[in-house]
Amino acid sequence: MRNIVRHRLFWPALALATLITVNSAARPQFLRVTMRDGELYGALIDILRNSAPLMLVALGMTIVIATRGIDLSVGAVMAVSGAVALTIIDGSSDPNGVGTVLIAVVTAIAVAMVLGVWNGLLVSVFGIQPIIATLVLMLAGRGAALLVTDGFITTVNSEPFAFIASGYLTVLPFAFFISVAAIASIAIVERRTALGMLTEAVGINPEASRLAGVRSRGIIWGAYVLSAVLAGIAGIIYASNIKAADANAAGLLIELYAILAVVLGGTSLQGGTFSLAGTVLGVLIIQTLNSTILFMGIPSAQSPVFFAVVVVVVVVIQSQKVRSWIRALGASGRNRRSAATTEVAS
Amino acid sequence: MDEAVPLVELSGVKVLYGAERALDDVAFRLLPGEVHSLMGENGAGKSTLIRVLTGALQPHAGALSIDGNPVRFRSERDALRAGVSPVYQEIDLLPNLSVAENIFVGREPRRWGRIDWRTMRERAAEVLADLGLTVDPTSELGSHSVAVQQLVAIARALTAEVRVLVLDEPTSSLDTDEVGELFRVIRELKQRGVAIVFISHFLDQVYEISDRITVLRDGRLVGEYLTTELLRVDLVAKMLGKGIPLPHERQPYEDEADGSLPVLEARGVGTASLKPTDVSLGAGEVLGVAGLLGSGRTALARLLTGVDRPDRGVLLIDGDPRGLASPRAALAMGLAYSSENRRAEGIISELSVADNITLALQAQRGALRRLPPARARELAASWVEALDIRPAQLDKPAGELSGGNQQKVMLARLLALAPRVLVLDEPTRGIDVGAKAEIQRIVGELAEDGLSVVFISAELEEVLRVGDRVAILRDMHLVDTLPSAAVTIDSLLALVARPTETES
Structure with a gap:
């Protein structure tokens, strides 16, 4: 029992379970999943599908944070990627062609990758503080996206493109499979190679890692590229969902939600050891919380407050300091007695 | 003076950092009107003791009394209120504020609830004049030299109702005249009954200014001495320790006089601070490096292993000149460096x-x-x-x-x-005697297997025992390299500690 409570994923898992329990108690249909035309529908399925963009961004953010960095530009990269993809489809003679959509998607991801290379260059080669380095793109990126779309909200009608966010692969949404693929491939790359361990080493102690011969520049650079590529894919999913490239709204504030998901998952902002499973739980907590707000009919004006209250509770429970206080409270009786004996003894 | 009640007295102080013992049962006392030097090598516990004294750190055990009354400092604020005021070696000033604001930050003179700028300027000017400084109190602090900033930090401590002034390496960025000025101020403060803790690695200054010396080593108290009764050589011996004598088990290294090339050779390598240095290392040889803190022993080690790049000179590996771009490049050539700073540059503490x-x-x-x-x-x-x-x-x-x-x-x-050359910077610092002996034994065995080792230690006895030859560094230059057999601890001490010539 003690070991379960001590496990780093215990608290995020408990928070998620509590949210789901509260939801299903309040509205039993929350748990109901129905099958229509061989496709599953329901609140839980929606959570899995809608969480895809945040999931991708938060996974990238986890790796960046593990290197002691932060990537504020992910929302802007989403906007750029969506703008690039839609502009290509919009300008094509065959917007419904699978080939067109494929070209658009690949180009958008490539552009996102270039943006990641830029971020990584600023941080790992020029030694600029990550928060500043990525702030540049956070501010400039949306401008660039507007430039791509000529300042308009580009809309398209493209079956294959819409499929990315709303289509089904067998019984589950396609977007969910994108999430799973991203989680699996990142987990494999980080944990089946030595990349994860070296990333943690660089994040925990950059100087000791350098002295041990770790190529920290490449590791840090790679983290920003990964983060941007994932943000690029997230941007495509977002654009596909609304069938439009909205440079001002795409990925707005998602960098903050992603950071929140990482922290909820138990990865420290100070860098070092990271937990991908924790981040996955963090994303699901945030997404469930969002649907809770919708479900419970909390007026949209008050939903940020409700959101904030829940987050504060979860974060405070996870805080080491609070936990040691609680432990100290429990132990204080014993301590007082033992302190008294030592004083007598001396 | 011994009869006086100590202004501050610490006893039985114990501080743990994780499993490491930073201070163990250390006592320290300060009499009114004395300058008390705190001496010890890196990691001896000086900074930790200062942090306890100034309330920045809560000891795990120990008692503190002021004027004979037991007190507890829960924070630096408590200590300041009791008149204990530190001037740290890392200057903790605000360069974007004015000199006067820096002196009075947090304690601005007020009038009708608002800051009284005029009084602040005037009082700042007074204190600065006291220190022999003629700078405009309204000028921005960052526009002044580091030396002036250091004196401003001292001025800040002086304006508080200070009874105990802690000066941690106050002279490291001052020139000779400024040091003279600082010493004049210190003597004046002494007259007023202020107790001063003085930390410096310049032995000359310690002997010039202090009345009493407390020596720490490996987190333990070595002793408290009157400066006039402690010879310089004895002080260094106490700081460095003599270690536990162990039999020299190792076969002495035999210099192969068949003209085989040294594995690693440095010719005239140096930086802006380290004077050009020649070192050579044969296969299976252990080169001991002796020197005080700041003597250049770490700077040399870092140049040999690609951690820092030399400004001049060449490194030869097996006789071929090589540039080492990074520790990674050095490791690829078989040159490995183990830092003296375990926590910051060695262990990745959260990894297994x-x-x-x-x-x-x-x-x-x-x-x-x-x-x-x-x-x-x-x-x-x-x-x-x-x-x-x-x-x-x-x-x-x-x-x-x-x-x-x-x-x-x-x-x-x-x-x-499987490196060819291992450069160990203070591998035995801060570890217990048993582990020390074991590491020495391991180094000996490695050398017998043909590994070349550079062994840096503040403990002279250890350097002599482990090293086949000893390189002696002092004041950022290599004084001499001698076979260990030709040196005794006393002669080595003399080489390491010889007073520096005063500037001509």
């Missing part, structure tokens, strides 16, 4: 012992060619056994090990690379 041991090997293979987990564990386990790392738990976070075992983990990390 196994990961720490295999880190360098894994880094050399590259991130994508992962060591198979079974082999990595086997490798780590074999090093844990060979070096007797305790506890022998591969999955324990390395930061939870004791200092000596952390040192062995670092050693294992480098040895796993």
Whole structure:
């Protein structure tokens, strides 16, 4: 029992379970999943599908944070990627062609990758503080996206493109499979190679890692590229969902939600050891919380407050300091007695 | 003066950092109107003791009394209120504010609830004049030299109702005249009954200004002495320690006079601070390096292993000149460096012992060619056994090990690379006697197997015992390199401690 409570994923898992329990108690249909035309529908399925963009961004953010960095530009990269993809489809003679959509998607991801290379260059080669380095793109990126779309909200009608966010692969949404693929491939790359361990080493102690011969520049650079590529894919999913490239709204504030998901998952902002499973739980907590707000009919004006209250509770429970206080409270009786004996003894 | 009630008295102070003992049963007292020097090598516990004295750190055990009354400092604010005021060596000033604002920050003179700028300027000007400084109190602090900033930091301490002034390396950025000025101020404060804790690695200054000296070593109190009764050589001996004599078990290194090339040779390598240095190292040789803190012993080690790049001179490996662009490049050529600073530059504290041991090997293979987990564990386990790392738990976070075992983990990390040259910077600092002897033994065995070792230590006895030859550094230059057999501890002490010539 003690070991379960001590496990780093215990608290995020408990928070998620509590949210789901509260939801299903309040509205039993929350748990109901129905099958229509061989496709599953329901609140839980929606959570899995809608969480895809945040999931991708938060996974990238986890790796960046593990290197002691932060990537504020992910929302802007989403906007750029969506703008690039839609502009290509919009300008094509065959917007419904699978080939067109494929070209658009690949180009958008490539552009996102270039943006990641830029971020990584600023941080790992020029030694600029990550928060500043990525702030540049956070501010400039949306401008660039507007430039791509000529300042308009580009809309398209493209079956294959819409499929990315709303289509089904067998019984589950396609977007969910994108999430799973991203989680699996990142987990494999980080944990089946030595990349994860070296990333943690660089994040925990950059100087000791350098002295041990770790190529920290490449590791840090790679983290920003990964983060941007994932943000690029997230941007495509977002654009596909609304069938439009909205440079001002795409990925707005998602960098903050992603950071929140990482922290909820138990990865420290100070860098070092990271937990991908924790981040996955963090994303699901945030997404469930969002649907809770919708479900419970909390007026949209008050939903940020409700959101904030829940987050504060979860974060405070996870805080080491609070936990040691609680432990100290429990132990204080014993301590007082033992302190008294030592004083007598001396 | 001995009869006076100490202004401040600390006793039985114990501070732990994780499993490491930073201070163990240390006592320290300050009499009114004295200058008391706190001496010790890096890691001896000086800074920790200062932090306890100024309320920045809560000791795990120990008592503190002021004027004979027991007190407890819960924060630096408590200490300041009691009149204990520190001037730290890392200057903690606000360069974007004016000189006057820096002096009075947090204690601005007020009038009708608002800051009284005029009084502040006037009082600042007074204090500065007292220090012999003629700077405009309204000028921005950042526009002045480091020396002036240092004096402003002292001025800040002076304007408080100060009874105890802690000066941590106050002279390191001052020139001779400024030091003279500072000493004049210190003597004036003494007259007023202020007790001054003086920390400096300049022995001349310590002898010039202080009345009494307390020496710490490895977190323990060595003793308290009157400056007039403590010879300079004895002071250095007390700081460095004589260690526990052990029999010299190792076969003495035989210089192969057949003209074989040294494995590593430095010709005239130096930096802006380190004077050009010549060092050579044969296969299977242990070169001991002796010198005080700041003598250039670490600077040399870092130049030899690609950690820092020399401004001049060449490094030859097997007789070929080589440039070392990074530690990674040096490791690829078989030159491994183990830092004196275990916590900041050695151990990756939250990673497991196994990961720490295999880190360098894994880094050399590259991130994508992962060591198979079974082999990595086997490798780590074999090093844990060979070096007797305790506890022998591969999955324990390395930061939870004791200092000596952390040192062995670092050693294992480098040895796993099968290096040709191992540069160990103070591998035995802050670890217990048993672990010390063991590390010395391991170094001896490695050398017998043909590994060349540069062994830096503040403990002269150890340098002599482990090293086949001894390189002596003083004031950032290499004084001499001598066979260990030709040197005694006393003659080595004299070489290490000889007073510096005063500036001509």
